[in-house]
Structures are given as structure tokens and as C-alpha cells.
Amino acid sequence: MKNNGTRSLKYHIGSCKKNPSNVVDTSQGQLVLPRKGVERGEGNLSTWRFDQEACRKGVAQMIVIDELPLKFVESEGFKKFMFVTCPRFHIPSRTTMTRDVYQLYLDERFKIKQLLRSSCSRGIDKLFTVTVYNASSNDVAIGYLRKKFNLRGGLVQNGKYLHRRCIAHIVNLLNVLGAIRYVRQSPARLQKFKGCVVVEKIECKKMFCLDVCTRWNSTYLMLDTAQNFERTFERFEEKDTNFRAKLERGEGWPSVDDWDNVRNLRDFLEHVYEVTLRISDTSYVMSNNFFDELSEIDILLRDAQLNSNVDFNVMAIKMKEKYDKSWGDIDKINLLMFVVCVLDPR
Numbered sequence: 463m464k465n466n467g468t469r470s471l472k473y474h475i476g477s478c479k480k481n482p483s484n485v486v487d488t489s490q491g492q493l494v495l496p497r498k499g500v501e502r503g504e505g506n507l508s509t510w511r512f513d514q515e516a517c518r519k520g521v522a523q524m525i526v527i528d529e530l531p532l533k534f535v536e537s538e539g540f541k542k543f544m545f546v547t548c549p550r551f552h553i554p555s556r557t558t559m560t561r562d563v564y565q566l567y568l569d570e571r572f573k574i575k576q577l578l579r580s581s582c583s584r585g586i587d588k589l590f591t592v593t594v595y596n597a598s599s600n601d602v603a604i605g606y607l608r609k610k611f612n613l614r615g616g617l618v619q620n621g622k623y624l625h626r627r628c629i630a631h632i633v634n635l636l637n638v639l640g641a642i643r644y645v646r647q648s649p650a651r652l653q654k655f656k657g658c659v660v661v662e663k664i665e666c667k668k669m670f671c672l673d674v675c676t677r678w679n680s681t682y683l684m685l686d687t688a689q690n691f692e693r694t695f696e697r698f699e700e701k702d703t704n705f706r707a708k709l710e711r712g713e714g715w716p717s718v719d720d721w722d723n724v725r726n727l728r729d730f731l732e733h734v735y736e737v738t739l740r741i742s743d744t745s746y747v748m749s750n751n752f753f754d755e756l757s758e759i760d761i762l763l764r765d766a767q768l769n770s771n772v773d774f775n776v777m778a779i780k781m782k783e784k785y786d787k788s789w790g791d792i793d794k795i796n797l798l799m800f801v802v803c804v805l806d807p808r
Contacts, residue, residue: 540553662694682734
């Protein structure tokens with residue numbers, strides 16, 4: 463019966479002061495010599511004592527730094543590890559961890575505000591342009607900067623050309639077709655596939671990765687690697703009886719024409735990939751090259767729309783539509799892009 467259960471005993475164990483697991487001796491801590499690479503490390507001797515809240519914060523920092531899923535704290539391996547290393551630590555749920563991670567963000571934001579407020583470094587008096595992608599939050603930020611700097615007379619043309627769209631972001635948002643995911647969905651399948659690579663004597667050392675559907679550069683890298691494994695996929699079909707059947711029920715079995723399309727798309731995306739690398743570089747001044755890079759993308763997309771392959775043609779049209787939303791109307795392009803071309807000393 464629910465009203466005659468053992469829940470009250472469970473609650474009592476968690477709060478009983480005579481339970482050794484609940485006894486926290488705050489009068490004495492353990493001497494610790496932190497390792498290199500650990501926060502406040504580099505050989506400084508310090509004391510340590512168990513602190514549930516500090517442990518929770520440490521787990522939250524681990525999830526953020528290592529980009530782990532929130533459900534990691536509920537995994538069996540992590541629970542076993544914590545039981546061995548620190549059995550007194552009460553492992554939080556993923557819901558609690560969500561709140562802890564958000565609190566980390568709030569704490570760091572507060573620290574940055576305090577740092578900027580107390581900083582004695584020279585402020586920014588004049589602002590030429592700010593490069594961010596199109597988003598409502600960025601529009602608000604640009605409006606705030608325009609208002610503040612206009613009062614100081616620190617903007618060109620009262621901030622009319624302050625906002626410059628991020629070219630790399632526009633290029634990366636172009637949609638692309640999905641990829642074959644069957645092999646990577648299982649470690650056993652991937653291991654079997656690697657065996658087929660050895661049998662087929664494929665010399666490519668890279669293993670294909672899944673693409674991010676909104677990132678052209680990741681799609682290029684995926685196709686650039688995958689094109690080397692056409693024979694391996696054929697061999698894998700012999701090893702995995704479900705491979706062909708499952709693909710035919712879903713995305714379809716890759717034919718010879720499909721592999722030709724992969725190579726054609728790979729060659730096309732290589733140009734986009736190279737442009738993305740050039741315009742994303744932060745090691746040298748390259749604002750004078752923006753217009754040339756934009757023009758190259760425009761010509762590339764126009765030529766692709768004339769491709770005899772219908773599927774490729776349709777894809778190029780969609781890409782051009784996405785491109786034109788930000789760069790198709792010359793009246794909406796930031797005129798400073800043309801100014802830097804004119805002033806380029808070369």
C-alpha cells in the first residue's frame with residue numbers, strides 16, 4: 463500500500479545527522495596539490511572539503527566546456543564513476559543540470575558586466591561598421607549602438623551603414639541534400655565498414671562525417687570524403703543484409719548516377735568552401751575583398767542554374783533565392799563595401 467511504504471525511511475536516511483554519509487566536517491579539509499591545466503592549478507597547495515553545490519557547479523562547467531548532452535548526468539557510467547570517486551555527491555537530474563548551466567550563464571554575464579563597468583581602458587569613440595548576421599536580436603543591438611554613438615558623433619553618415627551582413631553566414635545557410643547516415647548510426651556497422659575499406663584497399667585515411675544541414679562547408683567535407691568510398695559501400699552491402707533494403711525504403715539506394723552527382727556537387731561546393739574560408743579569416747584585413755567574393759558566388763550560382771542536371775538546377779535556384787534575400791538588391795547592400803574597393807591601393 464502506498465500509505466504504508468518505506469518512503470519516510472528513505473527521507474530520514476537523507477537527513478539523519480547520525481548517518482556517516484551526511485556528516486560534513488567543516489573544521490578540517492584535505493590538502494590538495496592541483497595538476498597543471500586545472501583551474502587555480504600550477505602547483506599551488508590548497509585545501510579541499512566536500513561541497514555539494516561546488517560539485518554541482520563543476521559538473522555544469524564540464525557539460526559546457528566539453529559540449530556534453532544534459533542527459534550525461536543520468537548515464538550509468540557517470541553514476542558509477544561518481545560512486546567510486548565521491549559517493550557523497552548527490553547526482554542531479556538533467557532538469558536540475560539545465561538550471562545549473564543557465565545559472566552559469568547568468569553568473570558569467572554578471573562578471574563581464576562588472577568587468578566592463580570597472581575597466582579603466584580607453585573606450586571606443588568611433589565606430590565604422592559592425593558585421594553580424596541577420597537576426598532580430600542583432601537588429602536591437604545595432605539600434606542601441608547607433609543611438610549611443612550618434613550622440614558622440616562617432617558614426618559615418620549617422621550610422622546609416624553601421625550594419626554589415628555577415629557574408630560567411632549567408633553562404634553557410636544555403637540548404638543541401640541529406641547524407642547517408644546508415645553506417646554511422648551504429649558502432650558495429652562502422653567497424654564492419656572499416657573492414658570493407660581494408661578489403662577494397664581504399665587509401666583515404668579520413669572517415670566520412672555527418673554534415674550539418676545548414677552549413678555548406680560541413681556538407682563539402684562530408685562529400686569530399688564520401689566520394690572515396692563508392693566501392694566500399696558496394697562491399698558493405700554484401701556484409702550487411704539490411705543495408706540496401708533499409709535505404710530503398712527510405713532515401714533510396716545510391717546508384718552510379720547518384721555517385722556522379724556527389725562528385726559534381728562536391729566540385730561545386732569546393733568553390734563555396736574556399737570562399738567561406740577566405741572571408742572568415744581573421745588574421746589579416748580583407749574587407750576590400752568582400753565585393754569580389756560576393757561577385758564570385760553570384761556568378762557561380764548563375765552558372766549552376768543553367769546546369770543540365772534537373773536536380774542540380776533546382777538546388778541552385780533555391781540557393782540563389784537565399785543569396786538574393788541579402789545580396790540581390792544593390793540598393794540594400796552596404797555602400798561601404800564599394801568604397802573599400804575604390805580605396806584599395808592595389
